[in-house]
Amino acid sequence: MADQKQLVVDKEKVQKAAKAGVPLALTTYVLPHEMEVYMNEILTCFLDAVGQNHMTDYLVYCLNELTANAKKANTKRVYFKEKNLNINDPADYEKGMVNFKEDTLADINHYLRLQRDAGLYIKVSFLAKNGKIKLEVRNNSELNFFEYKRIHDRICRAQIYSTMQEAMNNLVDETEGAGLGLLLMILMLKKVGLTEDSYQVLVEGQETIVRVELPFADRLSQEFEKVSDEISQVITELSSFPENITKLNELLEQPEVEMTEIADFIQNDVALTADLLKLVNSAAFRTAVPCQNVLDAVKIVGLYELGNLLYSLGTMSILGDKTPEQKKIWQHSFSVAFYAQYIAKNFFPKEKELISQCYISGLLHDIGKVIFTNVHTAQIKQLENLTREKEIPIQIIEQLAAGANHEVLGSLIAKKWNFPDGLVAAIRYHHSPFAAPEDFEKLVMVVAFANQLANYHTNEMVFSQFMDEVCLFFGFDKEEPDELKAFSEVLQEVFDEKSA
Numbered sequence: 285m286a287d288q289k290q291l292v293v294d295k296e297k298v299q300k301a302a303k304a305g306v307p308l309a310l311t312t313y314v315l316p317h318e319m320e321v322y323m324n325e326i327l328t329c330f331l332d333a334v335g336q337n338h339m340t341d342y343l344v345y346c347l348n349e350l351t352a353n354a355k356k357a358n359t360k361r362v363y364f365k366e367k368n369l370n371i372n373d374p375a376d377y378e379k380g381m382v383n384f385k386e387d388t389l390a391d392i393n394h395y396l397r398l399q400r401d402a403g404l405y406i407k408v409s410f411l412a413k414n415g416k417i418k419l420e421v422r423n424n425s426e427l428n429f430f431e432y433k434r435i436h437d438r439i440c441r442a443q444i445y446s447t448m449q450e451a452m453n454n455l456v457d458e459t460e461g462a463g464l465g466l467l468l469m470i471l472m473l474k475k476v477g478l479t480e481d482s483y484q485v486l487v488e489g490q491e492t493i494v495r496v497e498l499p500f501a502d503r504l505s506q507e508f509e510k511v512s513d514e515i516s517q518v519i520t521e522l523s524s525f526p527e528n529i530t531k532l533n534e535l536l537e538q539p540e541v542e543m544t545e546i547a548d549f550i551q552n553d554v555a556l557t558a559d560l561l562k563l564v565n566s567a568a569f570r571t572a573v574p575c576q577n578v579l580d581a582v583k584i585v586g587l588y589e590l591g592n593l594l595y596s597l598g599t600m601s602i603l604g605d606k607t608p609e610q611k612k613i614w615q616h617s618f619s620v621a622f623y624a625q626y627i628a629k630n631f632f633p634k635e636k637e638l639i640s641q642c643y644i645s646g647l648l649h650d651i652g653k654v655i656f657t658n659v660h661t662a663q664i665k666q667l668e669n670l671t672r673e674k675e676i677p678i679q680i681i682e683q684l685a686a687g688a689n690h691e692v693l694g695s696l697i698a699k700k701w702n703f704p705d706g707l708v709a710a711i712r713y714h715h716s717p718f719a720a721p722e723d724f725e726k727l728v729m730v731v732a733f734a735n736q737l738a739n740y741h742t743n744e745m746v747f748s749q750f751m752d753e754v755c756l757f758f759g760f761d762k763e764e765p766d767e768l769k770a771f772s773e774v775l776q777e778v779f780d781e782k783s784a
Contacts (some may be wrong), residue, residue: 291322295329302333305715306739307411309748314396315355315406323347323408327419334412336500342473343419343498349469350494354406354423357492359388361425362398372428407748412500414716419496419757427485427492434484439467473498478677491763528553529598536591545581559597567617589640595703596647613653616738621646622779625733629756632726642730645710648703649731652694652711691715718753729757737772 301308308330314317324344331340347437360371369376388395407422427435470478473496482497532549535541539642550556557578564581565574573576575581600614616712624646628639695712703711706724713720732754739745747765755761760768 289326293325295331298326299333300328302330302410305411305413305578306745307409307749308745309407309409311405311407311748313400313403313405313727315351320348320351323351330410330412331417334417334500335418336412338496339417342416343496346469346473346496347419347421349466350421350496351406351408351421354421354425354492354494355467357389357425357427357431357586358404358406359395360384360397360421361404362395362402362442365390366398374430377428377430377502382502409748415500416767417498419498421494423489424489426487432485432487435466439470439483439485457758477722487518496637501520509668526598526601528556529594529601532556533591536587541587543582543587544579546590546666548583549587550578550582551784555601556597560593563593563597566622572715584702586640589643595701595707596644598701599648599651611653615648616742617650619741619779620649620731620734623775624730626736626775626778627730627758631730635726638726641704641710641727645707645731647725648694648698648707649711649714650690650694651697652690652692655690655693655697717757718750729754733758739773740772741776 298308308326309668310319312548324347327344327347328337328340331337331343336666359379362369364376364380367380369380371377373382391416403424405424407420408551409418409420409422411418411420412722427768452723460567467621473483477499478496484493484495485494486495513709532546535546535549550560560578561575564584565691575584585593622642624642625639628635632638689713691712695708698711705721706727709720710728713724713728714731715731715734732751736745736750736754738749740747747762747768750762752762760771762768
């Protein structure tokens with residue numbers, strides 16, 4: 285989103301993103317009043333959607349303070365340039381700041397035009413994930429030493445004050461204003477869980493980033509986990525992993541097993557035969573001539589990869605793909621599986637095991653969402669009764685139904701069904717790859733990247749919502765997305781061609 289004349293909040297889109305743990309991002313160049321109001325309305329709607337409206341007043345103030353500071357930093361750059369002053373030189377900096385406020389306020393529209401012409405932006409993002417609210421404000425004016433020192437000093441002072449009156453009595457720095465805004469913001473955020481580690485000011489490349497992370501209300505976070513466990517218990521009670529697939533996996537583990545033996549075993553199971561041929565004739569494996577017999581299918585896939593595919597066949601047979609909601613999730617998952625395999629082949633062409641793991645991990649990454657669709661009406665009512673009996677906020681059920689925490693649910697089931705550790709990691713961390721175990725970093729990064737690209741192709745995401753660490757891992761810059769866009773277009777073309 286960018287500066288517009290008419291800014292109307294799409295509440296349904298905001299709520300969907302908030303509940304599903306997808307970041308919301310906005311960009312502005314001059315931060316007009318209309319944009320400030322728009323951002324505040326989005327943040328208010330966002331917090332309400334995840335049941336954290338107790339934070340609204342605090343975070344709205346925080347957002348306004350941080351964006352105003354980012355705008356001021358951008359204005360400084362064009363002002364100093366126009367005055368032929370070096371903002372990084374101590375003498376020039378002190379000289380420039382003498383009349384900065386007075387000069388810029390007297391002709392603010394002129395300096396805002398200069399900012400826009402220079403491409404100086406302010407980017408804001410909101411994310412509710414893993415029991416935390418993350419608010420981030422970026423601008424492409426790199427902090428210099430003097431600015432960073434002042435900010436750091438004010439933050440340190442704010443940490444030792446307990447009241448605003450105490451802070452005001454001790455303020456002495458008047459160079460750029462008393463810093464009341466920053467001090468007040470820190471004091472306010474302390475009331476909703478801010479710690480020293482959860483407020484960061486850093487520089488990456490040419491961007492200054494201010495990041496605030498606050499925990500969900502402790503009780504809500506705990507109840508979220510409780511309900512997730514309840515759902516996982518409901519699902520695991522419904523069915524165990526299919527016995528025929530378990531036996532086939534045992535057969536595959538025998539060192540001297542022949543492909544003909546495997547084919548004979550599969551052919552004795554009509555449903556398994558149909559499912560295997562369907563998978564082998566999908567976009568990921570499709571050859572010039574459709575595969576029509578089991579032995580050829582086993583040869584095409586290979587014994588190692590067949591073992592992986594069995595996990596998906598068993599999962600789909602239990603969880604189903606009959607309802608429109610289930611079909612939509614599996615359609616997305618097949619796209620992610622193909623994308624993940626393509627990405628792995630291009631970035632790690634010699635790692636055959638990884639390539640094989642990427643397909644199955646992409647295919648099953650969202651089983652947590654399918655799991656919730658298997659919780660029938662009676663069980664939904666049972667869970668709703670649980671929320672009432674234990675005074676758990678109803679938003680938890682709504683968030684789970686919208687897909688929030690689906691990776692936790694999915695990984696609980698994957699462990700219950702004895703899936704390989706790599707597959708469990710891909711399911712659990714595809715929305716937070718930075719937290720994945722080191723042994724499975726590549727696998728999780730590939731699946732996370734594939735998932736984002738699939739969401740981009742269905743207009744569920746834009747490049748600015750992609751995770752920074754994922755883009756950097758594959759050498760893409762989402763702020764200058766020409767290469768990323770070109771890669772995504774090639775990927776889409778290959779998928780469309782294979783799927784035709």
